[in-house]
Amino acid sequence: VNQATFLQLLTQTTIKINNSDTTTTALINIKQPPTGTETVTPGTLTQNEYLNLAHNILTYINTNQQAPATMSTVFGNINFKSLLYLYTRALSMQKTYGTLPTFLAVRPWSNIPITDTNKNTITTQDITQTAIEVKNFVNYYKYLPDYITINGIVVNQATLLQLLTQTTTKINNQDNTPLTLQNIKQPTTGTETVTPGTLTQNEYIQLAQNIQNYINTNQQAPATMSTVFGNIKFQSLLYLYTRALSMQKTYGTLPTFLAVRPWSNIPITDTNKNTITTQDIINTAIEVKNFVNYYKYLPDYITINGIVVNQATFLQLLTTTTTKINNQDNTPLTLQNIKQPGTGTETVTPGTLTQNEYIQLAQNIQNYINTNNGQAPATMSSTLGDVKFESLLYMYCRILSNCKDNGGILPELVTVRPWSSSNIPVRDEFFTIQQITKTAIEVKNFLEGNKYLPEYITVNGVVMNQSQFIYLLVTATSHSNAGDNSLITLLNANKPVSGTETITGGNLLHDEYIKIANDVKAYIEANKKAPSLTSTSLGNMNYQSLLYMYCRILNQYNSNGNLPVAVNMKPWSTANIPIPDKASFTITEIAQSAADVKKFVDTNGYLPEWITVGGVYLNQTQFLHLLTAATLLINSGQGGSVISVDAVLPSGVVNDGLTEGTLSKDSYVLLAQQIKNYIEQNKKGPNSMTTTLGTASFKSLIYMYSRILQQYKLHQTIPTTIILKNWTTPIYDDHFTHQEIINTAAEVRTFVIGNGYLPEYITINGVVVNQAQFLQLLVTTTLKINNNDNTAIYLQNGVVPNSDSNIIAVGTLVLSKYIELASNINTYFLNNNQNGPSKMSSSVGEINFLTLFNTYCRILSSYKTNSVLPESLILYKPVYITSDNIYDSATDISRMNTLVSILRTAGVDAWGFGIGPDMQNAVLRNSSVQQGALVVDVYGGACAGTIYAMIGSYYQGIKGAREVYSIWISPPAWDITNLPTKATNGGANFLPRAHDDTFSKYLPDWGYDYYGNPRDGLNNPDLFLNSHGFNFLVTSGNLQYMADHILYEAKT
Secondary structure, three states: OOHHHHHHHHHHHHHHHHOOOOOOOOOOOOEOOOOOOOOOOOEEEEHHHHHHHHHHHHHHHHHHOEOOOEEEEOOEEEEHHHHHHHHHHHHHHHHHHOOOOOEEEEOOOOOOOOOOOOOOOEOHHHHHHHHHHHHHHHHHHOOOOOEEEEOOEEEEHHHHHHHHHHHHHHHHOOOOOOEOOOOOEOOOOOOOOOOOEEEEHHHHHHHHHHHHHHHHHHOEOOOEEEEOOEEEEHHHHHHHHHHHHHHHHHHOOOOOEEEEOOOOOOOOOOOOOOOEOHHHHHHHHHHHHHHHHHHOOOOOEEEEOOEEEEHHHHHHHHHHHHHHHHOOOOOOEOOOOOEOOOOOOOOOOOEEEEHHHHHHHHHHHHHHHHHOOOEOOOEEEEOOEEEEHHHHHHHHHHHHHHHHHOOOOOOOEEEEOOOOHHHOOOOOOEEOHHHHHHHHHHHHHHHHHHOOOOOEEEEOOEEEEHHHHHHHHHHHHHHHHHOOOOOEEOOOOEOOOOOOOOOOOEEEEHHHHHHHHHHHHHHHHHHOEOOOEEEEOOEEEEHHHHHHHHHHHHHHHHHHOOOOOEEEEOOOOHHHOOOOOOOEEEHHHHHHHHHHHHHHHHHHOOOOOEEEEOOEEEEHHHHHHHHHHHHHHHHHOOOOEEEOOOOEOOOOOOOOEEOOEEEEHHHHHHHHHHHHHHHHHHOEOOOEEEEOOEEEEHHHHHHHHHHHHHHHHHHOOOOOEEEEOOOOOOOOOOEEOHHHHHHHHHHHHHHHHHHOOOOOEEEEOOEEEEHHHHHHHHHHHHHHHHOOOOOOEEOOOOEOOOOOOOOOOOEEEEHHHHHHHHHHHHHHHHHOOOEOOOEEOOOOOOEEHHHHHHHHHHHHHHHHHHOOOOOEEEEOOOEEEEEOOOOOHHHHHHHHHHHHHHHHHHOOOEEEEEEOOOHHHHHHHOOOOOOOOEEEEEEOOOOHHHHHHOOOHHHHHHHOOOEEEEEEEOOOOOOOOOOHHHHHHOOOOEEEOOOOOOOOOOOOEEEEOOOOOEEEEEEOHHHHHHHOOOEEEEEOOOHHHHHHHHHHHHHO
16 A cells, blocks of 8 residues: 555554454555645644544545645644654554553654653653753753653643643642643743742742643643732743752652742752741841941842842841740741832931830731731831831841840830931940940950950940940949849940059959949049049059950850959959959869868958958858859769859848757758858848758858868768857867878878978878877877777867977886877866877876877887887987087088988987087087987097096086987097007006197096107096996997997987
8 A cells, every 4th residue: 555545544543443443444545645844843642632633634534535745733733754653653552562552752754763652641750850850951051941851751841831830739739640641832922020039838839720720721831920029931930840849859848938030040049948937037137237237228139048038028027027026936937928019208207116116016017018918018107207118127127136136135225217328327326235245255355365455346236435335334234233134325435545553463342343333334424434544442443454354244244144253353464464254163162262261260260251262252151152052063973163143241140049969961961052042042141041950150151061161172072961060169070090190190200200390280181280189189099099999080179288398208108008198198188178288297207298299100100010009119318419520521411310310210309419529518508408318429539638528517517417428430539448558558548638639728647648658648538437427339330330329328
C-alpha cells in the first residue's frame, strides 16, 4: 500500500484497539496528500487527544479519499509524514506494552527519532522533581526553557504552569492522586508591575487556584496575574511555583513564605523560616533605624531574616510587635501584606510621647489597617499633631531599638520630630540605666585598652562630652541605689578642666561613693560642668578618675545585679590602668578574714567595725553575709565565690540569751541559710537569731561563723559541731591530733638547736599559738599518750608568764615524775585563769617556764623518734663555751659551734660565748650568764698565771655561783697532768710562767723551764685545780669526747 493508505489503516487500527474491536479492516486505497507546511511545536498528546486526532484524520480521508497534507492540533499543524510516524509509534508501543500509550510525543518531522514514554500517570513527585530542574535552569541561564520534560513527557511552559499550580494545591490538600495532563496554550505578552515582597502560604495557594481558574476558563495560561504587590507576569509565576515545590522537596513541607520579585531579579533566594518572631522584628527595626539615620530616607523594601516586605507591611509588624512586647506576648507574628499608603500631610510638633501614648497609637494604626482593606495610614493623629507614615515607621524602629538596648523593656518616652532630613537622626536624649551602663562598660574597655579617655562618648546614638557623660554616670549610680528606674535626661554641660589629684590608693565604700555621686550630680546641675576635683576620704580625685570609677561601678552593677560594696581607687596614671575591681570573694579569702577576725576578737575583746576581705572593706553585716554564704557553699560541696551585698548594720542591739552548748553541722548550716536570706531580703543584719540554745546576738553570730570558717581554713572541712555561747569570752575551736603536736614539738626542738632560744610563737597546722598555749598542748599530749587516749586536743587560751632564767633545775626526771608534773601544770592553768606558771616544783627542784616548755618539747620529740615516752629525762645546767685562740678563726669557730650543736641536741641550753685571750673572764663578767650555769673554757695552751688566778678574789668574785670547767686541747697545749718540764725538775710536775704572761704579779712556786732556766710558776697544776674545786679535761680534741664530759659536768 502507499503511505496514504497506510495512514488510513494506522488510524483505523488505533481506534479499533481503543474500542476493543477485533474485526478485520477493509483495504481502501487512498490517494497521497499534497505538500503541507508543518507548524507544530514540541509537546505531548494525551490518549484522548491522539484518538480524537485519528478520528479527524479518518473523517478527512473518508470525505476527500485522500490523506491530509496537515492536521491542526493544540501544538500547531502536523504534516502528513509526522502523522504517519506518530501512529506507527503508537501501535509499536501497544505491541510492546499490550495497551495504547497514555502519552504520545509530538515533534516537528526533523526531530527523528522520537522516543515515547510508557509512563501512564504524572505524579506530584514528577512535577516537584521537574520544578527543581527548571528552577536550577532559570537560576543559571536567567530565562525559561521553551519546553520542559516531565519524566519523559514534554510539555510547554503554559502546561507546566498548570501542572505546577495543580501540584501545589494537591500538596497543600494532602492529595496524592495523579495529575491529568491538559495541554495549555501559551499566554500572550503581559506587562509586569510587581514590586518586591513576600507572599504568605495562604496567598500563594490562593494565587495558584486563581491561575487554574483562569486556565480552565480560557484554555490558555495567563499573561499576568494580579497580587497585592502588583501584576506578576507569566514567567515570574512559573518561576515562583518551581521555587515553592523545590522548597517543599528540600524541607518536606510547602514554605510559609515565598519571595516575590520582578522577573529581572534572578536568582531569587527564599527563606525556610516558618515564623516571624518579635525578636526578628526588633533586629530588623535596628537595621532600618541605622539605615534611616545614615541615608535620611526609608528603604523601599525591608528584609526580615530573609523575608522581604514593603514599608506598609513593616509598619504593621512594628506596631504589632510593640503591642505584643507590652502585653508580654511571645507568640509569633502573622505576615499580612499591607498596601502602601497615599500621601499625607504632617502637622506634628517636636515633643515626646509617653509609653501609654505610643502603645495606644500602635493599636490605632492596626485598627486603621484592619478597617481600610489592608492599607497603611498616610497620617495618624497624636497628642503632638498628625504624624505621617514615614515618621511613624521610623519612630517605632527607634522604640524597638531602645527596647533591645534596655533588656527587652519598652522605653518610657520616645522623641517625635517632623519628617525631614535635617531632623534625622532623631535622638532620644533621655536614657535608661541599662543604656548608660552599656556605654559605661564600653568606655571602661576603651580606656583600659588605650590608656586614655575618649573625648566624646556616644550613648544610644547620642554624642556627648565627658561632663555630660559623668552626669549620666553619677545619676545612674544614684538611681540604681535608690531603686529608681526612671529615665535620665541629658544635661547641657561644658567640658571639665583638669585639676591636681592628691588621691592615694585604697577603697571607697558604698555609702561614700553614693554621696559623691549625689554631690557631683548637684554640682553639674548648678555649674553646667563637671568638677575638676572631687573630695574623697582618699584625697582629691580628678574628673578622669571620677569618670573611670563610675564606669567600673556600673560595670559591676551590670555583672552582679547589685552596686559593689566598695570600689578600688588608685591615682590617675597609665601605669595604674586597668584598676582591678572586686565584686565577689572566694571561700579562701572569706576563710582567711574569718581567721583574722577571730584572732582580733580573742586579742582585743571586741569586733572590728570594718573587716577587710580580699582587700575590700566590709561592714559587719556584709561580712556575716559572706560568712554564711561561704558556709553554705562549702557544705554543698560547691566551689566558686560569693557576691557581696549592700546591707547595713542591724537597727537595734539584742543581747545574748544563750545556754552554752554546741550546734550540730545541720543546725548551723540551716541557721546560715536563714541569716543569708534575711540579709538579702532586708538589706540589713539581724539583731539576733533564734537557735536551739536560745537567742544568739548579731555579734555572737559573726564570731561563731568566723570560727567555723577558721576551722575550714585549718582542716579544709567545716566542723561537725560548734560551740555557741556569749561572744565576749574567747572560744577555742582549734583542735589537734597527737601527731600534729608531736611533729610541731620536734620542729621546735630543731629551731632551738639551730638558734639557741625558744620561738615566741609556734605554728601548729596553720594555727599560731603562744608559748603558754603550746605548753598546755605539750603536757596534755604527754598525759594522753601515757593514758592511751587518742582523742583530739583542743586549744585553750594561755597567758605567757615571766620566766626566771636564774632558776635552774638539774637532775633526772623519771617518767612517773614528769607525768605528775604535766598534770600539775594543767591544774595550774585551770586554777589561774589560764595564766602560765612562771615556775613549777618538781622532783629535781623548781623548773622555770621556758625550761618546762623545752622539757616537754624534748619528751615529745623523743616520742616521735622512738614511739614510746622516754623512761627518764635529764635536765642540764645551761652551758656557755669560750675558747682561746688555738688554731685559726674558722677552725676555732667551727669547733665551738659543733660543741654547741651536740649539747643542744642532747637537751642542753648551750651557747658559744666567744673566742679570745680573755673570754674566760668576760663570760663571768656578763650578768646575763645565769648563776648556776656551767662555763666551759677551752684552751690551746697551759698558763700557770691563768690557773693560779682562778683562786684569786677577783676571779672568785666574778665567778659567783657558776661552775667553771676547763678543757686543754693537747697538743698544742701541754698536758697539765704530765708536763714536759719533769725532766728538768727532777720529776716534779712544774708549770713555768708562760712566755707571754705579763699580767701575773706573783706565782707561788719556782723551778726550771723546758730549757733549764729558772722560772716562777705552779707546781702540780692538775692537783691545784682539783683541790680548789675545779674539774678539768685534757684531750686530744675529739669533739664528741669533749661534749660527753661537758654533759656529765652539766648534769651534776
